[in-house]
Amino acid sequence: MFKHKWRIARIFGININIDPSWLIIFFLFTWSLGGQFFPMRYPAWPNSLAWTMGLLTSLLVFASVLVHELSHALVARQQGEKVGDITLFLLGGVAQINDEPKKPLREFGMAVVGPLSSFVLAGLFFLVSVFLHRASQPLSAAALTLAVINTGLGVFNLLPGFPMDGGRVLRSILWQATGDMKKATRIASIAGQGIAFLLMALGFLQVLRGVFSGLWLVFIGWFLQSAAAHGYEQVVVRSVLQGVKAKDLMSTTFATVPASLTIQALVDDFILERKDRVFMVMEGDDLRGIVCLEDVKATPRRDWPRSRVRDIMTPKDRLEAVSPETDGRLILASLAAKDINQVPVMEGGRLEGIICRTDVLRYIKLKTELGL
Numbered sequence: 001m002f003k004h005k006w007r008i009a010r011i012f013g014i015n016i017n018i019d020p021s022w023l024i025i026f027f028l029f030t031w032s033l034g035g036q037f038f039p040m041r042y043p044a045w046p047n048s049l050a051w052t053m054g055l056l057t058s059l060l061v062f063a064s065v066l067v068h069e070l071s072h073a074l075v076a077r078q079q080g081e082k083v084g085d086i087t088l089f090l091l092g093g094v095a096q097i098n099d100e101p102k103k104p105l106r107e108f109g110m111a112v113v114g115p116l117s118s119f120v121l122a123g124l125f126f127l128v129s130v131f132l133h134r135a136s137q138p139l140s141a142a143a144l145t146l147a148v149i150n151t152g153l154g155v156f157n158l159l160p161g162f163p164m165d166g167g168r169v170l171r172s173i174l175w176q177a178t179g180d181m182k183k184a185t186r187i188a189s190i191a192g193q194g195i196a197f198l199l200m201a202l203g204f205l206q207v208l209r210g211v212f213s214g215l216w217l218v219f220i221g222w223f224l225q226s227a228a229a230h231g232y233e234q235v236v237v238r239s240v241l242q243g244v245k246a247k248d249l250m251s252t253t254f255a256t257v258p259a260s261l262t263i264q265a266l267v268d269d270f271i272l273e274r275k276d277r278v279f280m281v282m283e284g285d286d287l288r289g290i291v292c293l294e295d296v297k298a299t300p301r302r303d304w305p306r307s308r309v310r311d312i313m314t315p316k317d318r319l320e321a322v323s324p325e326t327d328g329r330l331i332l333a334s335l336a337a338k339d340i341n342q343v344p345v346m347e348g349g350r351l352e353g354i355i356c357r358t359d360v361l362r363y364i365k366l367k368t369e370l371g372l
């Protein structure tokens with residue numbers, strides 16, 4: 001959610017990060033356990049004990065979430081997927097797995113292992129609770145609470161809406177049955193949005209009845225809704241760009257403009273007059289950078305007469321050339337990751353073309369509209 005995360009550990013070669021928003025949920029958990037739940041359930045406990053157990057239980061809840069995410073990441077890695085970081089944030093945890101799974105069975109395994117590990121943890125905590133029953137009531141109570149929370153986590157994650165684990169399980173089954181990943185994703189995403197709206201409605205009802213924790217459900221539902229819609233988009237984009245190379249996306253005609261040209265002149269004389277969209281920025285004989293229509297659009301209009309092309313271009317040293325054979329999906333991902341609008345296509349030291357973000361987006365739009 002935030003740009004800055006804290007790295008707290010590295011387990012099996014996977015970085016574990018904490019997003020600042022996680023502090024909110026950690027505080028809420030500690031407070032509702034230590035300040036509300038334990039004192040109500042065990043009135044004989046002194047305050048300090050209730051808070052200590054609240055803190056310990058919260059820490060172990062997040063350790064449990066971490067185990068859940070690690071199980072996803074490790075199964076994904078064992079299946080040959082590239083695995084990024086695990087980040088704990090406001091709504092739990094997320095393991096960054098870079099590519100969509102290639103086979104339904106793999107996706108099934110990767111998804112189902114998360115809830116499974118939550119259920120295993122629930123069982124273990126339950127055993128600990130029974131085992132410690134006589135020895136220590138507080139520890140036994142904390143373990144029992146953890147068993148219940150992990151069961152809840154497992155059940156919630158199994159709700160059959162994409163991109164939750166249960167939705168991925170549903171998708172893998174539909175995918176296996178129909179052989180069509182896009183269609184399977186669409187159905188699972190619709191289920192995901194349905195569940196999201198249901199959660200929001202439930203939350204609203206609770207709020208109307210004066211239970212303000214219902215807001216939490218509304219929030220989770222809202223998050224899930226956008227994740228479901230976004231997840232489907234991603235799959236569409238990936239499948240549209242499947243097999244598309246840089247040479248299919250690039251523009252091969254581009255005008256040359258001086259770095260000192262004002263944006264107003266660029267718009268008037270080149271974009272409107274000559275209908276060019278991509279420009280090489282030169283100073284004398286040297287290439288200084290590239291400018292696309294997007295860069296112009298991102299500049300406020302009142303700055304056009306004063307700002308110069310060199311102020312808005314992507315400078316040469318930030319441009320990373322690709323070859324004409326580079327995969328279109330990689331190009332889109334790298335434009336997004338580096339937050340730049342264009343990439344030059346080079347072959348043997350020669351500039352073959354330029355790809356702008358709009359070229360890629362236009363290609364996707366065209367193909368989607370044609371139903372390809």
Ligand SMILES: [Zn+2]
Nearest residue numbers: 114115157165
């Ligand atoms: Zn999961």
